[in-house]
Amino acid sequence: MKRLVALFIVALATWGNALVRFQCSQLVIERLDPLVNPGMVPSAHVHQIVGGVSASPFRSRYSYIKVWVLFLAQIDLIKRHLDLELIQRQHGPKKDMPKESTCTTCSFAEDFSNYWTAVLFFKARNGTYKRVPQSSQIQGAKGGITVYYMQDALYDQQQRSKVTAFKPVSILPLQPPIRLQPPIHYTSTNRSSQGFRMFTGNVAARTKAEMAQFRQLTYTCMDNQGTREPESLDFPSRPCNAGIMVNARFPTCWNGVNLDSPDHMAHMSYPANGTFESGGPCPASHPIRMPQVLFEVVWETRQFNNKADWPADGSQPFVWSFGDGTGYGNHADYVFGWKDDALQRLMDQPCVVNCPGANAKTQSTAAMNKCAKQKTVTEDIDGWLTSLPGM
Numbered sequence: 001m002k003r004l005v006a007l008f009i010v011a012l013a014t015w016g017n018a019l020v021r022f023q024c025s026q027l028v029i030e031r032l033d034p035l036v037n038p039g040m041v042p043s044a045h046v047h048q049i050v051g052g053v054s055a056s057p058f059r060s061r062y063s064y065i066k067v068w069v070l071f072l073a074q075i076d077l078i079k080r081h082l083d084l085e086l087i088q089r090q091h092g093p094k095k096d097m098p099k100e101s102t103c104t105t106c107s108f109a110e111d112f113s114n115y116w117t118a119v120l121f122f123k124a125r126n127g128t129y130k131r132v133p134q135s136s137q138i139q140g141a142k143g144g145i146t147v148y149y150m151q152d153a154l155y156d157q158q159q160r161s162k163v164t165a166f167k168p169v170s171i172l173p174l175q176p177p178i179r180l181q182p183p184i185h186y187t188s189t190n191r192s193s194q195g196f197r198m199f200t201g202n203v204a205a206r207t208k209a210e211m212a213q214f215r216q217l218t219y220t221c222m223d224n225q226g227t228r229e230p231e232s233l234d235f236p237s238r239p240c241n242a243g244i245m246v247n248a249r250f251p252t253c254w255n256g257v258n259l260d261s262p263d264h265m266a267h268m269s270y271p272a273n274g275t276f277e278s279g280g281p282c283p284a285s286h287p288i289r290m291p292q293v294l295f296e297v298v299w300e301t302r303q304f305n306n307k308a309d310w311p312a313d314g315s316q317p318f319v320w321s322f323g324d325g326t327g328y329g330n331h332a333d334y335v336f337g338w339k340d341d342a343l344q345r346l347m348d349q350p351c352v353v354n355c356p357g358a359n360a361k362t363q364s365t366a367a368m369n370k371c372a373k374q375k376t377v378t379e380d381i382d383g384w385l386t387s388l389p390g391m
Ligand SMILES: *[C@@H]1O[C@H](CO)[C@@H](O)[C@H](O)[C@H]1NC(C)=O
Pocket: 124, 125, 126, 127, 128, 309, 384
């Protein structure tokens, strides 16, 4: 309840900077993973993705042959191109989200980012699986994710800290000489063909100790629409009358150099001591304080609350699309895609929640819902399934 109360007494508060909260409708639910398995269709497990739609968002176009041919031709212009190819080899294909996107399912019309999580399934006592639908906290929106960007703790009504917004694509000038060990040993530091991206969580985690490293990937068993506490690191053990909310908070300290890293995590860190909420300082290795991104995903578990269908031993019946029945494998992905400096401008405004005063372009819920992407993977994910798709 605390979270909602905090948001609704804004009239009394003097806001320093923005705390934004908005909905992104469902884009697709299928086996795609643009960050961890960009070229792989289908990806290992089912995800639900929201945000921007671009022409060929989730495919790699890299060609080794092209790189080696180019490498042999020692012309500076071609070297440049080669360098770009190598960066792409390391960081994935060139991708300028705002430029290449045609529409977005988010209410901020200049936010072409993609946000995604795994998908929840119910495992009935007879061993079959059924996908759990999602509901939206914003009336009329289609499922999806409620996204927050904040400068200070969610309950902090002042939001006075300054944050640096995530960065878009940057192809920095060449630093010769080009080394001869491409593509495997090439190390580009701050050059990237893609904008900022990050991942949080550990798909393989199955214990509290493993999950606790991520601190802020939690579940709320909702008794009503306003329930926000308590949060647990594993799946709720009892039926939840108003569904299960998944809360995914990303780390907030950036190294200021890489827009991505091989594990999609090393360029980000939690504060050196304390927490983002307590205003803990960023470590020297990751000195730049970024907005905290929070996803709230509401899983409509009510239709699965009949205890007769739950496991006979009384344990809880939900399982992630990658086979985790503990909940500790919870993870979330973020690919930044705000147009130009739209996010920074928004974050610098004294406003809250949907920030009507911020001059940020918004779109109607109908327009969000209309933004669509053709399904790429044709397989049944909605019937009673004998196994999880891809598992
Ligand atoms: C398994 O249980 C579910 C939930 O009770 C039911 O809807 C489904 O038809 C059952 N499937 C089989 C194969 O018995």
